Amino acid sequence: MTTLARSLRFAESEVIAYRRTWRGTVITSFVNPVLFLAAMGAGLGSLVDDGAGELGISYLAFVATGLLAASAMQNGAGDGSFPVMAGILWRKNFHGTITTPIGPAEIIYGRLIWGLARLTFVLVVFAVIAVAFGAIDLGPALLAIPPAVLTGLAFTTCITAWTLTQEDGRSLSTLFRFLIVPLFLFSGTFFPISQLPDYIEPIAYATPLFHGVELVRKITLPGADGSIVTGIPLWAHLVYLVAMLLIGLYLSIRLLDRRIRP
Amino acid sequence: MSENLVEARGLTKKFDDFVAVDAIDFDIKKGEAFGFLGPNGAGKTSTMKMITTVSPITDGKMTVFGLDPNTQGRAIRSRLGVVPQEDNLDLELTVAENLFIYGRYHDMKKSEINPRIDDLLDFAQLSERRDSRVEPLSGGMKRRLTIARALINDPDLIILDEPTTGLDPQARHLLWDRLYRLKRDGATLIITTHYMDEAEQLCDRLVVMDEGRIVAEGSPRQLIDEYAPREVIELRFQEGEKDGAALKLEGIANRSEILADRILLYTDDADTTQERLHNRGIHPEQVLVRRSTLEDVFLKLTGRRLID
Numbered sequence A: 001m002t003t004l005a006r007s008l009r010f011a012e013s014e015v016i017a018y019r020r021t022w023r024g025t026v027i028t029s030f031v032n033p034v035l036f037l038a039a040m041g042a043g044l045g046s047l048v049d050d051g052a053g054e055l056g057i058s059y060l061a062f063v064a065t066g067l068l069a070a071s072a073m074q075n076g077a078g079d080g081s082f083p084v085m086a087g088i089l090w091r092k093n094f095h096g097t098i099t100t101p102i103g104p105a106e107i108i109y110g111r112l113i114w115g116l117a118r119l120t121f122v123l124v125v126f127a128v129i130a131v132a133f134g135a136i137d138l139g140p141a142l143l144a145i146p147p148a149v150l151t152g153l154a155f156t157t158c159i160t161a162w163t164l165t166q167e168d169g170r171s172l173s174t175l176f177r178f179l180i181v182p183l184f185l186f187s188g189t190f191f192p193i194s195q196l197p198d199y200i201e202p203i204a205y206a207t208p209l210f211h212g213v214e215l216v217r218k219i220t221l222p223g224a225d226g227s228i229v230t231g232i233p234l235w236a237h238l239v240y241l242v243a244m245l246l247i248g249l250y251l252s253i254r255l256l257d258r259r260i261r262p
Numbered sequence B: 001m002s003e004n005l006v007e008a009r010g011l012t013k014k015f016d017d018f019v020a021v022d023a024i025d026f027d028i029k030k031g032e033a034f035g036f037l038g039p040n041g042a043g044k045t046s047t048m049k050m051i052t053t054v055s056p057i058t059d060g061k062m063t064v065f066g067l068d069p070n071t072q073g074r075a076i077r078s079r080l081g082v083v084p085q086e087d088n089l090d091l092e093l094t095v096a097e098n099l100f101i102y103g104r105y106h107d108m109k110k111s112e113i114n115p116r117i118d119d120l121l122d123f124a125q126l127s128e129r130r131d132s133r134v135e136p137l138s139g140g141m142k143r144r145l146t147i148a149r150a151l152i153n154d155p156d157l158i159i160l161d162e163p164t165t166g167l168d169p170q171a172r173h174l175l176w177d178r179l180y181r182l183k184r185d186g187a188t189l190i191i192t193t194h195y196m197d198e199a200e201q202l203c204d205r206l207v208v209m210d211e212g213r214i215v216a217e218g219s220p221r222q223l224i225d226e227y228a229p230r231e232v233i234e235l236r237f238q239e240g241e242k243d244g245a246a247l248k249l250e251g252i253a254n255r256s257e258i259l260a261d262r263i264l265l266y267t268d269d270a271d272t273t274q275e276r277l278h279n280r281g282i283h284p285e286q287v288l289v290r291r292s293t294l295e296d297v298f299l300k301l302t303g304r305r306l307i308d
């Protein structure tokens, strides 16, 4: 068996388990983003502009594209946290798995493959809903899926690595409260970074979700001008996110090995 | 000809400065049931984890199937069945799915796995629970399922880390019966336990471990013959009388052990020893004569009991 085949075998077992646990993920994966889209995009949007307001595009389109990346982050971060802690501590399936030909690296790859599939599905559903809202057109919506998935997976690997350094699950909800939620709010999802005080802007540039949001907007809203997106070239966002994904991946494998093969 | 499936020389496991396994040597032959007997913290699990290649060897040499665990772990694991000390069945999956995914991990085709699941559930007496969740199963059922899972790939070597700890006597006997069948069908087993009766029942050969070292090895019978006289007389006394009796034991038996709650007399001839007790005016509240066991061997070797 090749590494890929073994990783797929592990992903397969996650799919079997997911058949029983998917209900618990519906709210965060599907319902919340749509509620945000309705409330912020359609509701608030009707206040701040009337169709194609000052931003040159509708606020609904602005929020929909931001939410696509932000939703990818939330799902990706979710995949890297609780299921990983479960694998080593609660469900303990990682410990049993490594007594078979599957090794720690393939557990990480397998989870990433599974995350890729799930994330793609979740984001396509969101994109279709956004199209139904009239927020964006179908073509650009589909084009936005790969960069959004990349954003999500970059979070998955980095948060997996972080989770593997934690003793138990207590710190995981803290992570969401103090990292994921602020990123969600201040990475340009709901308003352009340029609206932030000047001394905070550089911090926003350094955060990962900002690059995901920018990447999605630059691909889906080619007409967007400087008030909506920055002048940072596309490739810079790509490099940032790919680097984040790879560093997270490398660390996850090492940390998992150390954690479950003492 | 006897082929060694596992050979270890100076096998050592350290956690930082703490030595969990201290340069042990052993050989495990094809077709035998080999035991590691020892109290809590003796280093049994650490040794099993090195054999199953899920814990790196700190020092020394070991081969499993003639392969090197450091570099050929995957090839080794593909021929092993592992029953860990702590159950790690997947509680998100059904009984059958737990077996199915391990079949897949071992690169079996779905068409191969399904009939195998039927056989194994039958063997583990779990056919009726095929599609039930794992969570509500009893401890004994979970253990049997873990054993069935370990057998999915038809392993050449089965490693069982405390297979019956925490089970009630009935569940233990059922499990022992299943392990006998495996033995009878020619499987090679490694069993760790801190129950001497388990080691006596199941193991052809065993090592006694204590504080990371092997303190004795042989067949259960050999060990008992070598380290403990044939019979043991257990004496229990009324409150306060034990210490007085302890002073009068000189020469009464081959050896005596004074424990907190009772006195053990090791002897080749229980009748004579009992006569002497009577003649010396020692009148215990309760007298129990039994054959000596591995527990007695352990006590002799370490001065401590296997289970405190």
Ligand SMILES: Nc1ncnc2c1ncn2[C@@H]1O[C@H](COP(=O)(O)OP(=O)(O)OP(=O)(O)O)[C@@H](O)[C@H]1O
Pocket (backbone or CB within 6 Å): A262, B015, B018, B019, B020, B038, B039, B040, B041, B042, B043, B044, B045, B046, B047, B085, B194
């Ligand atoms: N990951 C670890 N880190 C540090 N110390 C460890 C680790 N695993 C085991 N030890 C220590 O190594 C020693 C041997 O442990 P081990 O689990 O091998 O014993 P054991 O014979 O299996 O005991 P038991 O009968 O309780 O299962 C113990 O003192 C234990 O605390």
Ligand SMILES: [Mg+2]
Pocket (backbone or CB within 6 Å): B044, B045, B046, B085, B161
């Ligand atoms: Mg143990």
